[in-house]
Amino acid sequence: MNRLPDVAVDGIAFWSSRLPGWDIARAVIRGEQPPPTTSNPRPAPALLAPTERRRAPDTVAIALEVASRACESAGVAPAELPSVFASTHGDLAISDHMCATLATSPTLISPIKFHNSVHNAAAGYWSIGTGSVAPYTAISAFEHTFGAGLLEAAVQAACAQQPVLYVAFDIEAKGALATVAQSRGLFAVALVLSPADGRSARRMAMQMRSVDAVSLTPSRSPAAALVADNALAPCLPLFEALAQTNDATVDLSLGHKVILSVALSLRESLIQRLP
Amino acid sequence: MRFQPLRITAFTVCSAAGDGREATLQSLRTRRGGLTPNDFSATPLPTWIGRVPGLESDALPAHLSDWDCRNNRLAWRGLCSDGFLDAVAAASARYGAKRIAVVIGTSTSSIGASEDAYTRLDPDGRYPADLRRSIIHTPHSPGDFVQQALQLDNTSVTVATACSSSAKVFAQAERLIRCGLADAAVVGGVDTLCGSVLFGFNSLELVSPGRCQPFDVARRGINLGEAAGFALLEREAARGSWLLGYGESNDAYHMSSPHPEGRGARLAVQEALRRAEISAADVDYINLHGTASHKNDEVEARVVADTFPESTFASSTKGWTGHTLGAAGIVEAAISLLALEYGVLPGTLNLDTPDPACGPQIRQQNEQRSARRALSFSFGFGGSNCVLAFGRSDL
Amino acid sequence: MADPLLASETELAELIVNALNLEGIAPADIDPQAPLFKTGLGLDSIDALELALEISKRYGFQLRSDDENNVRIFSSLRSLAAHIAEHRVT
Numbered sequence: 001m002n003r004l005p006d007v008a009v010d011g012i013a014f015w016s017s018r019l020p021g022w023d024i025a026r027a028v029i030r031g032e033q034p035p036p037t038t039s040n041p042r043p044a045p046a047l048l049a050p051t052e053r054r055r056a057p058d059t060v061a062i063a064l065e066v067a068s069r070a071c072e073s074a075g076v077a078p079a080e081l082p083s084v085f086a087s088t089h090g091d092l093a094i095s096d097h098m099c100a101t102l103a104t105s106p107t108l109i110s111p112i113k114f115h116n117s118v119h120n121a122a123a124g125y126w127s128i129g130t131g132s133v134a135p136y137t138a139i140s141a142f143e144h145t146f147g148a149g150l151l152e153a154a155v156q157a158a159c160a161q162q163p164v165l166y167v168a169f170d171i172e173a174k175g176a177l178a179t180v181a182q183s184r185g186l187f188a189v190a191l192v193l194s195p196a197d198g199r200s201a202r203r204m205a206m207q208m209r210s211v212d213a214v215s216l217t218p219s220r221s222p223a224a225a226l227v228a229d230n231a232l233a234p235c236l237p238l239f240e241a242l243a244q245t246n247d248a249t250v251d252l253s254l255g256h257k258v259i260l261s262v263a264l265s266l267r268e269s270l271i272q273r274l275p
Numbered sequence: 276m277r278f279q280p281l282r283i284t285a286f287t288v289c290s291a292a293g294d295g296r297e298a299t300l301q302s303l304r305t306r307r308g309g310l311t312p313n314d315f316s317a318t319p320l321p322t323w324i325g326r327v328p329g330l331e332s333d334a335l336p337a338h339l340s341d342w343d344c345r346n347n348r349l350a351w352r353g354l355c356s357d358g359f360l361d362a363v364a365a366a367s368a369r370y371g372a373k374r375i376a377v378v379i380g381t382s383t384s385s386i387g388a389s390e391d392a393y394t395r396l397d398p399d400g401r402y403p404a405d406l407r408r409s410i411i412h413t414p415h416s417p418g419d420f421v422q423q424a425l426q427l428d429n430t431s432v433t434v435a436t437a438c439s440s441s442a443k444v445f446a447q448a449e450r451l452i453r454c455g456l457a458d459a460a461v462v463g464g465v466d467t468l469c470g471s472v473l474f475g476f477n478s479l480e481l482v483s484p485g486r487c488q489p490f491d492v493a494r495r496g497i498n499l500g501e502a503a504g505f506a507l508l509e510r511e512a513a514r515g516s517w518l519l520g521y522g523e524s525n526d527a528y529h530m531s532s533p534h535p536e537g538r539g540a541r542l543a544v545q546e547a548l549r550r551a552e553i554s555a556a557d558v559d560y561i562n563l564h565g566t567a568s569h570k571n572d573e574v575e576a577r578v579v580a581d582t583f584p585e586s587t588f589a590s591s592t593k594g595w596t597g598h599t600l601g602a603a604g605i606v607e608a609a610i611s612l613l614a615l616e617y618g619v620l621p622g623t624l625n626l627d628t629p630d631p632a633c634g635p636q637i638r639q640q641n642e643q644r645s646a647r648r649a650l651s652f653s654f655g656f657g658g659s660n661c662v663l664a665f666g667r668s669d670l
Numbered sequence: 671m672a673d674p675l676l677a678s679e680t681e682l683a684e685l686i687v688n689a690l691n692l693e694g695i696a697p698a699d700i701d702p703q704a705p706l707f708k709t710g711l712g713l714d715s716i717d718a719l720e721l722a723l724e725i726s727k728r729y730g731f732q733l734r735s736d737d738e739n740n741v742r743i744f745s746s747l748r749s750l751a752a753h754i755a756e757h758r759v760t
Contacts, residue, residue: 002455002456003455004454004456050693050712051712051714051717052530053693054690054691054692054693055691055716087414088413088415089413089414090414090435095386098386098390098470098471098475099390099392099393099471100393102390102393102471103390103393103394106316106318106470106474107320107474107477107478108723108726108727109471109474109475109477109478110478110720111478111479111716111719111720112690112717114471114474114475115479115530115531115656115716116530117475118382118435118436118437118656118657119382119414119436119437120435120437120655120656120657120659121530121657123436123657123659124525124530124656124657124658125530127525127526127527127657127658128527128528128529128530128658130527131527132525132527133524133525133526133527133538133542134524134525135523135524135525135659135660136436136525136659137434137436137443137447138434138435138436139433139434139435140413140414140415140418140432140433140435141415141418141430141431141432141433142413142415142419144430145415148430148432151430151456152432152447155450155451155454155456158276158454159278159450159453159454175400176393176396176400176401176402177389177412179400179401179402179407180392180402180406180407180408180409180412181409181412208430208456210373210428210429254430255422255428255429255430255431256422256428257428258373258428258429478719478723479716479719480719531716
């Protein structure tokens with residue numbers, strides 16, 4: 001009870017403006033490279049046809065970047081995977097545009113921005129870009145978003161007995177909304193999870209625990225400062241553990257009095273391709 | 276771990292068609308729709324809406340005041356209907372508050388509160404003091420509110436996949452229960468009228484200037500509505516209608532237009548039938564998505580005509596409630612459950628001349644007849660589709 | 671070789687490129703007689719709505735989606751610019 005069947009981590013992706021990829025993020029986490037000081041602009045969603053590509057807001061650009069990279073690193077065809085998209089605050093820039101425009105001239109709402117304002121915009125663009133009819137979901141759970149999405153992806157993998165794509169992202173708050181929604185910069189991560197078997201090199205055993213006092217694994221690496229002010233920062237401890245080769249347990253927030261304990265293990269002898 | 280049908284041991288719905296199940300059933304029986312001319316906002320667009328009266332003067336209990344906003348007031352009204360609070364309290368006593376998950380669907384959460392804030396910013400451009408509560412300005416507002424209001428201690432997640440949101444919550448909850456992470460779940464959804472949806476859909480020219488007419492050859496678009504609904508799913512219970520199955524898919528076509536052949540809709544229907552272990556001919560009633568948008572209804576009508584026999588009774592009930600977006604899934608699930616329980620099969624309000632794409636399945640008039648199995652269709656923006664399959668309690 | 675653009679057409683071309691975030695095309699390179707929709711620039715119905723909004727903001731009049739002349743009005747940059755010249759208020 002409360003324990004899920006183990007999942008294998010087949011693919012990992014990471015993007016923030018100063019850590020624009022898992023290779024650089026892993027190197028910085030491990031202290032092999034100093035944190036870069038330059039900021040990169042948002043990635044161009046090459047996956048999308050021109051019409052969708054020019055309409056894609058920042059949320060879609062970073063979500064699709066990590067989704068693509070995770071599938072590449074897992075060596076799986078994107079079109080086959082059901083997916084879970086998670087974001088704490090959704091598209092804060094579009095929310096600001098909607099509210100500001102409504103306050104002054106409501107009939108001047110941009111149709112393109114409105115059609116991008118749905119919380120499932122990134123998921124929708126992903127399915128259009130990959131041609132995937134496999135179902136997606138788009139969720140939020142406030143400060144528990146990353147853990148909740150991870151659990152949902154693992155649950156789907158267990159129930160469907162197939163790989164699932166998990167994408168999480170948050171962007172910078174703009175305008176007056178920034179006074180109640182704290183988030184800076186662009187940050188997105190993705191994982192491809194599948195039911196673990198004897199050949200799985202990197203495994204996660206997840207357990208949901210009810211607690212009286214929530215105690216979470218802190219971020220400790222040099223990468224932490226680079227994403228600390230983004231709403232998705234709670235995901236970083238898991239990626240710090242994924243960057244290492246030793247076994248570790250990471251406690252993520254799942255609810256007001258609920259923790260998701262993720263026990264990671266790595267069988268180096270099984271590594272053919274280590275994500 | 277195979278899918279197992281779950282009992283729905285309690286459910287409730289509040290919309291423009293009435294507060295609670297009894298009022299909703301009466302509206303369906305007497306064919307009294309809840310649509311009214313739009314009076315929402317300072318400069319209302321010329322359209323009709325499904326507005327729930329009195330929310331402006333509703334109050335949340337003092338201990339929930341941090342969550343106060345129109346959306347959560349409507350959620351509270353829903354939770355307070357049909358003995359739902361008592362049903363959850365009883366389940367909580369039986370399983371423990373830690374064993375009941377919460378999965379709530381919405382499309383815009385309480386963005387109406389953010390819209391309000393922007394009209395009353397203080398001189399520094401900050402939100403006014405009464406609205407400086409982060410939880411109501413974020414997508415998880417309804418999921419968090421429902422969990423707090425019901426004093427549950429398992430997970431709570433808000434699903435926001437546009438119009439399929441509060442149908443997908445049934446599927447998500449079933450999986451949690453199947454994996455042993457919960458023994459029961461409160462699922463549902465809530466969405467309220469706000470500037471974003473009224474003016475947003477208007478900008479896409481999807482809003483009808485008159486009453487919406489699903490499947491009518493003369494339809495001119497949707498009417499927006501607001502609603503809240505909830506259902507209690509239990510792993511093991513002796514009573515209640517059944518969640519027999521579900522199907523989920525994407526169109527993978529366009530953000531705001533459905534696939535012209537209904538590719539995703541067909542996949543979701545087939546998966547729901549397969550999971551429920553029934554055939555199309557076993558379905559007595561279908562609550563269609565039927566938004567009265569030009570494209571949805573055309574595509575959906577053909578999917579129905581191609582898939583189901585003449586004897587299947589199908590209708591859109593959006594003429595009663597309007598399109599309640601993220602709450603449409605739960606509202607129409609509730610109507611499907613009422614159809615099974617009472618044999619009241621609602622026709623399609625405001626449908627005068629069916630579009631040529633319609634087959635004989637799509638009905639205008641109500642019928643009183645026994646129904647044992649129902650499907651509910653929800654097809655959303657961004658191409659997200661969910662079909663739910665329900666069974667009468669004596670199955 | 672496409673016609674050179676009139677000043678009004680250049681202005682409209684810039685509005686289109688900016689409003690729709692068209693990539694890899696400079697306003698001056700738009701063929702004024704080429705189709706805007708489906709082929710040519712390849713715009714779709716959502717783009718038409720977005721353009722109508724931007725045109726109303728800039729030029730102060732509303733393009734109506736039920737105007738029976740829309741196929742002609744929107745058939746090219748030149749025809750759209752001419753229509754705007756005829757109806758603009760600002």
